[in-house]
Amino acid sequence: MAKIIGCIGTSHVPTIGVAYDKGKQQDPAWKPLFDGYLPVAKWLEEQKADVLVMFYNDHCTSLFFDLYPTFAIGVGKEFQVADEGAGLRDLPTIKGNVDLQAHIAESLVNDEFDMTIFQDKPIDHGCASPLPLLWPHKPDWPGTVVPIAINVLQFPLPTPRRCWRLGQALRRAIESYPQDLRVVVVGTGGLSHQVHGERTGFNNEEWDMKFLDLLEHDPEQLTRMKHADFVRLGGAESVEQIMWLAMRGAMGPTVRKLHQNYYLATTTAMTVVLFEDGAATETVGAAKDEVAA
Amino acid sequence: MNPQLAGVEDIPGTYIFDIRTSNRTLKLNRFFWQMIGKPWRDRFESDPEQLMTEAGLNEREKELVRKRDWLGLIQYGANFFVLEKFARVSKTTNLEVYAIFRGESFEEFMKTRRVPDAR
Numbered sequence: 324m325a326k327i328i329g330c331i332g333t334s335h336v337p338t339i340g341v342a343y344d345k346g347k348q349q350d351p352a353w354k355p356l357f358d359g360y361l362p363v364a365k366w367l368e369e370q371k372a373d374v375l376v377m378f379y380n381d382h383c384t385s386l387f388f389d390l391y392p393t394f395a396i397g398v399g400k401e402f403q404v405a406d407e408g409a410g411l412r413d414l415p416t417i418k419g420n421v422d423l424q425a426h427i428a429e430s431l432v433n434d435e436f437d438m439t440i441f442q443d444k445p446i447d448h449g450c451a452s453p454l455p456l457l458w459p460h461k462p463d464w465p466g467t468v469v470p471i472a473i474n475v476l477q478f479p480l481p482t483p484r485r486c487w488r489l490g491q492a493l494r495r496a497i498e499s500y501p502q503d504l505r506v507v508v509v510g511t512g513g514l515s516h517q518v519h520g521e522r523t524g525f526n527n528e529e530w531d532m533k534f535l536d537l538l539e540h541d542p543e544q545l546t547r548m549k550h551a552d553f554v555r556l557g558g559a560e561s562v563e564q565i566m567w568l569a570m571r572g573a574m575g576p577t578v579r580k581l582h583q584n585y586y587l588a589t590t591t592a593m594t595v596v597l598f599e600d601g602a603a604t605e606t607v608g609a610a611k612d613e614v615a616a
Numbered sequence: 617m618n619p620q621l622a623g624v625e626d627i628p629g630t631y632i633f634d635i636r637t638s639n640r641t642l643k644l645n646r647f648f649w650q651m652i653g654k655p656w657r658d659r660f661e662s663d664p665e666q667l668m669t670e671a672g673l674n675e676r677e678k679e680l681v682r683k684r685d686w687l688g689l690i691q692y693g694a695n696f697f698v699l700e701k702f703a704r705v706s707k708t709t710n711l712e713v714y715a716i717f718r719g720e721s722f723e724e725f726m727k728t729r730r731v732p733d734a735r
Binding site for chain 1: 627711
């Protein structure tokens with residue numbers, strides 16, 4: 324049986340991909356970002372993860388507003404990394420496991436998540452920007468990817484709670500897959516940033532820290548927020564953090580944080596966090612139980 | 617009104633991209649979206665007026681494009697994530713576009729950032 328061994332939240336800023344491709348890993352302005360991913364990459368290697376399920380959004384690369392799906396899952400043996408106007412990146416094609424992708428699609432639809440299926444479409448930076456920081460890619464990627472695209476661009480977006488429940492349904496899908504596979508769920512985007520209008524450049528580190536704390540200890544509180552709350556607290560484009568709720572929804576009630584890195588250089592609070600299932604060291608939930616008892 | 621967006625109109629300098637806006641600006645946004653294809657970029661460089669007409673842009677939209685009025689385009693209803701594809705064609709970086717959104721020079725804007733050298 325397949326099982327989820329952990330989850331990762333990561334920013335997907337396109338500049339990460341650009342800096343990576345330019346070899347800026349040791350550049351003083353970028354080193355704190357790249358170094359922050361090393362423990363996560365090491366963990367993935369040690370844990371022998373076979374599959375990354377990536378919750379990401381397509382930034383109008385392969386999908387456009389004339390037919391823009393709320394939830395879409397990619398099915399294919401391989402996916403090109405998209406040319407978004409600046410040329411092709413020196414990365415191998417992303418690999419897929421069609422049988423697993425099809426099983427997840429079937430399970431989600433039968434679980435009342437009516438997914439759009441996309442095939443033979445390039446994958447944009449929402450997924451491809453953090454991927455090489457997580458997994459080595461020479462000569463090739465060490466495993467397969469299940470891309471799941473969520474509409475975070477054109478309102479109405481799926482609600483935070485709906486994303487959370489999608490994550491729960493994903494867990495049921497994975498745990499009903501007969502083959503032994505070690506799966507890691509990745510939520511991409513965020514944290515605080517706004518990149519349009521006069522409010523561009525807005526950040527809120529205090530809120531980012533609170534979000535990370537709630538994500539770990541009391542994620543259901545985040546599912547009760549409205550999109551407008553995310554826009555106000557973290558900047559307009561930070562509403563994409565609902566994709567982290569899909570990721571967290573796929574985990575058990577308690578998680579243990581193994582690593583976190585937060586680097587706010589210019590406009591986006593670039594963050595990576597790694598959780599595995601298990602009791603947290605200081606759970607809010609446990610404290611509440613004590614009060615109730 | 618989408619209840620998920622209640623109160624969002626009180627947030628300054630923020631332009632929510634919803635279906636109504638998207639429907640009104642679909643041709644403009646498609647025009648920008650197509651910039652990810654080299655043939656489209658080449659045609660834009662050789663005859664921008666012809667391409668804008670072919671894409672169905674109205675006169676106001678054409679003028680915003682001609683002037684590279686980045687903030688005006690956002691206020692009109694362009695989506696940032698297709699607009700940035702046009703910024704690449706216009707040899708303007710996102711950080712430069714951000715400065716323009718804020719009404720600042722590039723150097724002024726970078727001084728407001730924690731790591732001004734991260735480019």
